């Protein structure tokens with residue numbers, strides 16, 4: 489019978505059979521997905537699908553305390569869920585040479601210090617942004633989510649600078665830059681809408697913030713510098729209202745909303761480790777221009793009574809955490825309340841040495857710490873001396889800025905000890921810097937540049953060997 493069919497009818501039958509077989513295969517795939525509880529694949533025009541597959545979306549972040557990084561990661565997961573290929577990079581990792589193949593490039597960047605980029609992005613800003621327009625970016629489609637805080641004069645400065653550079657380089661924005669003020673809800677909604685425009689259909693449910701606020705209570709305070717010519721410095725103790733303290737690691741921060749305030753949280757470096765069973769802060773009293781005590785420091789250092797409640801949350805601070813073991817020497821530099829962030833690292837080092845069962849290495853930790861007067865400003869003096877005796881601290885250099893005849897800051901001690909500093913760096917030391925951004929951190933940066941040279945300093949920074957918590 490088949491032999492009697494004309495060749496045209498035979499071809500037609502074969503084609504219909506093929507179409508039916510393809511339809512059956514598609515139906516089976518659809519059923520399999522439905523039975524597995526997966527959403528059925530949305531029909532996509534073949535050309536669009538090929539474009540999406542062939543051209544990934546790039547997401548590049550610059551983050552000091554992890555919020556921009558968390559938002560970038562969240563956006564990447566959301567796009568990947570929709571089948572979009574995503575490439576994620578930190579802004580200081582190589583990306584400029586490859587990015588021309590991107591469909592869109594999204595930047596999530598924060599601003600730190602006084603309108604500066606996050607620490608790991610400083611070299612990028614110095615080399616790339618400062619060099620002017622970049623030909624590799626011409627014709628690129630990009631979007632910027634800038635994180636910042638309007639209470640700083642240079643609101644979202646790094647995000648703005650980056651946006652301008654991208655425009656000058658001939659890239660075009662696929663949505664207007666979003667400037668988020670302390671992750672305000674409206675900006676996050678606009679970010680969500682921008683991602684929808686790129687194909688994200690499911691809402692970004694969980695805000696990528698660290699643990700939410702919980703109730704704590706004030707336990708006690710102790711003045712660390714009675715008689716000082718400077719403002720009082722207090723060590724404070726807080727405990728969760730219920731249960732044990734949550735986990736945190738050396739270098740982390742808290743956000744604290746003082747009772748009766750404007751609802752704006754203030755950040756402080758945590759001065760100890762959770763194994764203590766409570767949380768400690770080292771806080772300097774600040775006075776506003778009208779002579780009134782600062783809201784948060786006033787409450788902590790003057791007003792709070794034992795058992796008063798306060799709402800706080802613990803915040804990761806990747807720019808000031810460490811991953812290294814006891815074999816890596818630490819150089820810790822700070823002044824005043826900056827002792828808080830350094831102390832948590834010294835506690836961690838002391839514990840790590842005790843756990844190793846070995847004596848402290850020859851170069852364990854070197855603390856260079858500055859205060860005002862030797863007589864009155866010796867915060868945590870006996871603890872530091874005990875660490876020196878047990879060799880957790882291999883070196884302790886204290887400088888005092890109000891004592892005659894030698895009035896010195898930490899940067900002066902650093903320059904004086906330039907030779908030893910070079911040796912420690914050559915031995916692989918990791919640097920930790922905590923305290924005021926303007927006075928202390930700038931001076932230290934300049935001294936390090938003098939000792940190591942521009943290139944040496946940039947190399948250290950690029951290797952992630954300079955961690956800072958400066959304010």
Ligand SMILES: Cc1cc2nc3c(=O)[nH]c(=O)nc-3n(C[C@H](O)[C@H](O)[C@H](O)COP(=O)(O)O)c2cc1C
Pocket residue numbers: 550551552553554555556557597598599600601602603604606635636637638640641642643644645670671755958959
């Ligand atoms: C010490 C310090 C300095 C800051 N300086 C600025 C600033 O100059 N301009 C600004 O808009 N935001 C500033 N911020 C706010 C941060 O940009 C904002 O908290 C952001 O959400 C942090 O994102 P990240 O965790 O990704 O670094 C500063 C925050 C801190 C803790």
